Amino acid sequence: KAGVTQTPRYLIKTRGQQVTLSCSPISGHRSVSWYQQTPGQGLQFLFEYFSETQRNKGNFPGRFSGRQFSNSRSEMNVSTLELGDSALYLCASSLGVNTGELFFGEGSRLTVL
Amino acid sequence: GQNIDQPTEMTATEGAIVQINCTYQTSGFNGLFWYQQHAGEAPTFLSYNVLDGLEEKGRFSSFLSRSKGYSYLLLKELQMKDSASYLCAVRSYNAGNNRKLIWGLGTSLAVNP
Numbered sequence: 001k002a003g004v005t006q007t008p009r010y011l012i013k014t015r016g017q018q019v020t021l022s023c024s025p026i027s028g029h030r031s032v033s034w035y036q037q038t039p040g041q042g043l044q045f046l047f048e049y050f051s052e053t054q055r056n057k058g059n060f061p062g063r064f065s066g067r068q069f070s071n072s073r074s075e076m077n078v079s080t081l082e083l084g085d086s087a088l089y090l091c092a093s094s095l096g097v098n099t100g101e102l103f104f105g106e107g108s109r110l111t112v113l
Numbered sequence: 114g115q116n117i118d119q120p121t122e123m124t125a126t127e128g129a130i131v132q133i134n135c136t137y138q139t140s141g142f143n144g145l146f147w148y149q150q151h152a153g154e155a156p157t158f159l160s161y162n163v164l165d166g167l168e169e170k171g172r173f174s175s176f177l178s179r180s181k182g183y184s185y186l187l188l189k190e191l192q193m194k195d196s197a198s199y200l201c202a203v204r205s206y207n208a209g210n211n212r213k214l215i216w217g218l219g220t221s222l223a224v225n226p
Contacts (some may be wrong), residue, residue, distance in 0.1 A: 004155075035216075043156075043200065043216035056211045090155065101146075102214075104155035 002027065004093050004105035012111045018079040021108045025072050025093030031055075032074040033102065034066060037088040046089075049074055050097045078110075086112045115139045117217035119201050124223045125191055133186045133220045135201035143204040143212055147175050147186045150198045150219065159186070159199075188222075196224045 005024040013019050025032050033056075034046040045058035049068035066076040072093075078085055088109050092102035117137045125131040137145070144163040148156040162168055162177035162184060174187040188195055198219040205215050 042218040043202075045213055045216075048213070056213050058213070101158045101161070102148075102156075104157070106155045 004091055004103050006089075006091050006105035006108050008108055009106065010109050010111075012113060013081050014113050015081055015083060017081050018077060019081060019110060020075055020077045021089055021091075021110075023074045023076075023091030023093075023105060025074070025091075026103055029093035029095055029103070030072050031094045031097050032068055032072065033092045033094070034074070034076050035090045035092065036060075037090055037107070038086075043090070046076065048097065055097050081112045083112050086110060115203075115205055115215050117201055117203060117215055119199075119217040119220045121218070122221045122223070124225060125188075127191055127193060127224055127226050129191050130187065130189050131191060131222065133188070133199050133201075133222065135184045135186070135217060137182050137184070137201070137203045137215070137217075139182075139203050139205035139215055141206035141212075142179060143206070145175075145177055145184050146202040146204070146214070147173075147184075148200040148202065150200060152197070156200055191224050193224050193226065196222060198222070 007022045031050045033048040036044045047066050048056040052068045063079045068074045088107045090107045091105045094102050119135045147159040150156040160175035167176045172189045177184045198221050200219045201217040202214045
């Protein structure tokens with residue numbers, strides 16, 4: 001079956017702009033988590049959605065937001081981009097909230113200039 | 114605070130055995146995961162430990178000691194394709210008593226011929 005799909009794979013934005021990233025989970029998976037990955041900070045948890053509801057949230061400012069649709073697809077949005085937002089954004093899906101194995105997408109690499 | 118420590122880099126020879134250690138200090142414990150991430154690719158699940166002891170899966174084994182806050186990933190019969198970053202993650206609890214994954218920065222393993 002198809003894996004986790006993230007779009008776009010690469011994008012370049014300038015400071016102050018906003019960006020929307022999309023994630024389609026594995027068919028049948030209802031939980032979607034988002035992570036920011038940078039060399040210095042590693043994987044940082046952003047938020048987790050299950051059945052269109054945010055179930056868990058990391059320690060990121062309100063500029064980072066997300067949502068999940070009825071088909072389990074998820075989007076995350078970052079507004080008023082800062083240079084420090086440059087990172088690989090990874091989406092992971094799982095069958096349910098806090099189940100063992102996460103299946104990751106290939107990520108969206110964001111560069112903020 | 115919550116903290117996960119693992120070595121930054123390791124080097125080993127093809128055919129050899131390597132042990133990657135992970136120590137953690139978290140508020141609550143609900144399982145430890147190991148993921149493998151090749152450069153430019155998504156992390157992929159390797160193992161999950163929730164009880165003390167050794168879990169073996171082919172060439173890879175993972176050990177957990179909850180009393181010591183310690184785990185290791187053992188890779189046997191190393192192959193060149195094992196060159197990757199190995200991520201240790203602990204499922205812990207945040208301030209709202211919600212479970213979430215805390216990630217180490219990863220151990221970059223280089224396998225030399």
